[in-house]
Amino acid sequence: MKALAKTFVVVWLALVFVAAAIGAMLELGPAALDLRAPVTDHLTDTGVSHPVTAVLLNYRGYDTLLEIAVLLLALLGILAAGGAAGSAAPKAAHPMLQASARLAAPLMILVAVYLLWAGAFLPGGAFQAGAVLAAAAVLLHLVGLTRGWDSPRLRLRLGLAGGFALFLAVAAALLTQGALLGFPPAWAGELIMLIEAGLTVSLGLILAGFFLFLSRDLR
Amino acid sequence: MTDALDWLAPLVSLDRLAWLDPLAWLVVLPLGWATLAFVLGSGRGAWAALAGVSLQLWLAVELAGTILADGATPPVGASEMAAHHAVGGWGAPLGIDLAADGLSAAMLILTQMVALPLAVYARAYFKAGDPAGAWFWPLMGFLIAGLNALFVSADLFNLYVTLELVGLASVGIVAAGGGAQQLAAALRYLFVSLVGSGAYLLGVALIYGAYGTVSIATLTPLIAAEAPRLVWLAAGLMLVGLLLKTALFPFHFWLPPAHGSAPAPVSALLSALVVKASFYLILRLWIGPLEPLLPAAAAWLAALLGALAIFWGSYRAIRAVKLKRLIAYSTVAQLGYLFLIFPLLAQPAALQAGVMQVFAHGLAKAGMFAAAGVMIRATGQDTVAGLAGAVDRLPVTLFAFGLAGMTLMGLPPSSGFLAKWQIIEAALAQGYWIIAVVALAGGLLAALYVFRVLRQAFLVSGADVAERGPVPAVPRTLEWSAFVLAAASVLLGLRGVELMRLLGAGA
Amino acid sequence: MTSGLLFALVGVALFALGVAGVVLIAQLPRRILAFNLMGSGAFLVLVGLAQRGDLPDPVPHAMVLTGIVVAVAATALALALVRRLHALTGRLQLPEDDGD
Numbered sequence: 082m083k084a085l086a087k088t089f090v091v092v093w094l095a096l097v098f099v100a101a102a103i104g105a106m107l108e109l110g111p112a113a114l115d116l117r118a119p120v121t122d123h124l125t126d127t128g129v130s131h132p133v134t135a136v137l138l139n140y141r142g143y144d145t146l147l148e149i150a151v152l153l154l155a156l157l158g159i160l161a162a163g164g165a166a167g168s169a170a171p172k173a174a175h176p177m178l179q180a181s182a183r184l185a186a187p188l189m190i191l192v193a194v195y196l197l198w199a200g201a202f203l204p205g206g207a208f209q210a211g212a213v214l215a216a217a218a219v220l221l222h223l224v225g226l227t228r229g230w231d232s233p234r235l236r237l238r239l240g241l242a243g244g245f246a247l248f249l250a251v252a253a254a255l256l257t258q259g260a261l262l263g264f265p266p267a268w269a270g271e272l273i274m275l276i277e278a279g280l281t282v283s284l285g286l287i288l289a290g291f292f293l294f295l296s297r298d299l300r
Numbered sequence: 301m302t303d304a305l306d307w308l309a310p311l312v313s314l315d316r317l318a319w320l321d322p323l324a325w326l327v328v329l330p331l332g333w334a335t336l337a338f339v340l341g342s343g344r345g346a347w348a349a350l351a352g353v354s355l356q357l358w359l360a361v362e363l364a365g366t367i368l369a370d371g372a373t374p375p376v377g378a379s380e381m382a383a384h385h386a387v388g389g390w391g392a393p394l395g396i397d398l399a400a401d402g403l404s405a406a407m408l409i410l411t412q413m414v415a416l417p418l419a420v421y422a423r424a425y426f427k428a429g430d431p432a433g434a435w436f437w438p439l440m441g442f443l444i445a446g447l448n449a450l451f452v453s454a455d456l457f458n459l460y461v462t463l464e465l466v467g468l469a470s471v472g473i474v475a476a477g478g479g480a481q482q483l484a485a486a487l488r489y490l491f492v493s494l495v496g497s498g499a500y501l502l503g504v505a506l507i508y509g510a511y512g513t514v515s516i517a518t519l520t521p522l523i524a525a526e527a528p529r530l531v532w533l534a535a536g537l538m539l540v541g542l543l544l545k546t547a548l549f550p551f552h553f554w555l556p557p558a559h560g561s562a563p564a565p566v567s568a569l570l571s572a573l574v575v576k577a578s579f580y581l582i583l584r585l586w587i588g589p590l591e592p593l594l595p596a597a598a599a600w601l602a603a604l605l606g607a608l609a610i611f612w613g614s615y616r617a618i619r620a621v622k623l624k625r626l627i628a629y630s631t632v633a634q635l636g637y638l639f640l641i642f643p644l645l646a647q648p649a650a651l652q653a654g655v656m657q658v659f660a661h662g663l664a665k666a667g668m669f670a671a672a673g674v675m676i677r678a679t680g681q682d683t684v685a686g687l688a689g690a691v692d693r694l695p696v697t698l699f700a701f702g703l704a705g706m707t708l709m710g711l712p713p714s715s716g717f718l719a720k721w722q723i724i725e726a727a728l729a730q731g732y733w734i735i736a737v738v739a740l741a742g743g744l745l746a747a748l749y750v751f752r753v754l755r756q757a758f759l760v761s762g763a764d765v766a767e768r769g770p771v772p773a774v775p776r777t778l779e780w781s782a783f784v785l786a787a788a789s790v791l792l793g794l795r796g797v798e799l800m801r802l803l804g805a806g807a
Numbered sequence: 808m809t810s811g812l813l814f815a816l817v818g819v820a821l822f823a824l825g826v827a828g829v830v831l832i833a834q835l836p837r838r839i840l841a842f843n844l845m846g847s848g849a850f851l852v853l854v855g856l857a858q859r860g861d862l863p864d865p866v867p868h869a870m871v872l873t874g875i876v877v878a879v880a881a882t883a884l885a886l887a888l889v890r891r892l893h894a895l896t897g898r899l900q901l902p903e904d905d906g907d
Binding site for chain 1: 886
């Protein structure tokens with residue numbers, strides 16, 4: 082009975098909220114500011130030609146820096162919640178499946194490199210590339226070709242944190258020159274490419290870690 | 301105005317070190333040592349943390365010095381802030397701005413001031429191989445980085461990212477190496493934190509839709525000029541989301557399990573700092589961009605919930621069986637005081653009272669949880685009853701607990717006294733005696749739960765305790781870092797004038 | 808009505824649905840899904856409401872990308888905690904807190 086009353090109240094409140102929000106949205110006039118023009122005007126100084134990538138890594142690059150910190154942090158939380166170590170022995174899949182995974186993995190790496198490179202002028206970039214890399218690692222694990230990850234050794238830790246460390250180091254180096262992440266226009270393209278390349282590897286490892294650290298045998 | 305602040309003068313050297321902008325370094329530095337601690341590996345990184353936090357404390361004091369030296373400090377909440385850094389060199393609204401006034405500087409100083417003794421404490425608390433301490437240092441680094449980033453950000457969406465950084469770091473350290481009860485507390489905390497920041501994010505999305513910017517400085521005049529109905533909804537969503545994260549009654553349900561089940565240094569960080577971060581943001585929005593939208597009734601609703609928090613939290617603390625639950629419920633009660641100031645904000649003294657309470661509770665509660673950690677380790681159990689006769693074995697720790705209790709009760713000369721005195725003074729000056737009565741009653745209730753612990757430790761005989769065999773030795777570092785925090789909460793009352801001046805509200 | 812506004816209206820409904828789910832559903836994996844629904848709703852509002860005219864505004868697009876990454880991180884952490892809780896208690900629901 083109490084649960085039913087709670088459901089009723091929550092659903093009723095949600096409906097009222099939706100009705101109020103829809104009503105208010107329908108009467109909304111044009112926004113006071115339009116950032117599309119300034120984003121385009123300064124695009125040549127950002128080092129990239131795709132406006133979303135320019136916002137993501139230059140105009141609002143600080144958000145992205147903190148966002149990578151959040152990802153690394155989630156991985157730390159997973160490691161900290163831990164549980165007894167001992168990775169599950171991989172179950173070998175059908176040889177046919179293994180063979181096609183072997184074939185797919187290098188192609189996925191190729192796609193990741195393309196996405197990274199295309200990010201400068203098309204939708205794409207480090208996160209998308211990293212996600213494809215992580216998918217390749219998960220695929221190899223699922224068909225039984227690689228083991229789940231245990232507590233990370235130094236090399237893996239360097240790989241996981243390296244992209245963020247590089248991003249932070251560039252940000253700090255630019256800070257000593259005047260502004261945090263204040264890319265000089267002449268170098269912006271190269272620096273952003275360097276950061277994105279580093280992030281691709283680390284993001285691939287972190288996202289793969291979300292899966293592979295969890296596939297440990299928790300007992 | 302600067303005469304009384306000569307003690308800060310030698311620290312004000314920013315003109316010579318133009319590249320050392322404390323606003324940005326206060327975020328970069330903890331991110332740096334957190335990453336380093338992670339790369340160093342499980343259980344390592346304590347020294348990086350100690351060095352980093354010390355440097356950050358210096359930077360925060362430096363920043364406060366700059367803001368004070370800048371004679372024409374604008375009042376807190378003004379859109380033009382004393383210290384300012386345009387990330388990427390773009391400037392708002394295209395880029396993200398960092399900005400700090402007296403309020404931000406005060407929060408930054410408190411954060412590093414609490415973090416430093418707690419880092420010393422945690423280094424002694426987590427023994428080698430303790431799974432709860434395995435990744436403590438990088439998690440603490442990201443937590444401090446998130447807090448600092450939150451206090452200096454002047455961009456609503458960037459603030460969302462910092463909120464998530466703080467939230468996930470907090471959940472991570474609560475869950476670390478824990479059993480089922482601790483994991484359940486962490487999960488409950490995680491969901492509350494995510495719903496809170498989700499509501500805040502939707503509010504930011506609506507604001508962007510209405511105005512096309514998320515920069516606080518750009519928004520403030522725009523909202524004052526014209527606010528469509530959608531913006532009221534956005535303000536409500538943002539504030540409710542943040543209240544959920546601040547654990548104001550009746551949104552407090554998640555706090556006692558999370559703060560009560562984590563290891564002592566973690567509870568101390570969470571109770572002293574993390575809940576204050578979302579409170580800071582509420583205050584920042586309330587006296588800043590959202591000010592034209594908020595009717596007096598909203599302020600009174602906040603104060604009413606604050607009063608209920610004081611009574612309910614104190615009642616549960618008085619009844620609690622476990623020691624850490626008692627302290628966690630005391631946090632619920634003490635957070636209530638922070639919301640008593642909202643109807644009084646017409647007077648600058650009310651803001652000062654609020655920040656003084658943030659300091660008083662931050663230092664005292666960190667000291668109290670640290671002391672509780674020592675007692676739990678020495679008695680082997682987390683109960684009030686188990687403290688019988690503890691005074692013979694832990695005099696320093698109990699003294700620390702008593703000093704922190706003094707601050708919570710609001711006895712002179714502690715900073716808690718100063719905070720409560722200012723709340724009462726501001727309330728009486730504006731004729732709201734009911735707020736003064738609530739503040740006084742809260743002090744009496746705090747006395748009940750503090751003396752409950754002290755009575756058990758001092759007056760109840762511990763004769764049967766001696767028969768239980770040898771008492772585990774507790775590192776002296778633990779006792780003394782708890783003592784430093786508690787003593788600071790009392791001594792701050794004597795240096796309150798400097799803090800008030802830093803806030804510089806309406807000066 | 809522009810298509811952007813339609814996205815925003817649907818986004819608000821999804822958000823409310825997600826919040827109701829997080830509050831009402833006891834089963835933890837489904838609660839995590841509800842949280843993701845809530846986040847997606849907020850992202851739709853952010854992109855949809857800012858979409859005026861033909862040219863898209865890149866700023867909310869970048870913000871949503873940031874938001875998605877944060878949501879991925881939170882989801883991963885939540886799943887890890889739920890899995891650990893399941894390993895310890897064999898249940899996928901939160902135990903009642905004893906309140907003291």
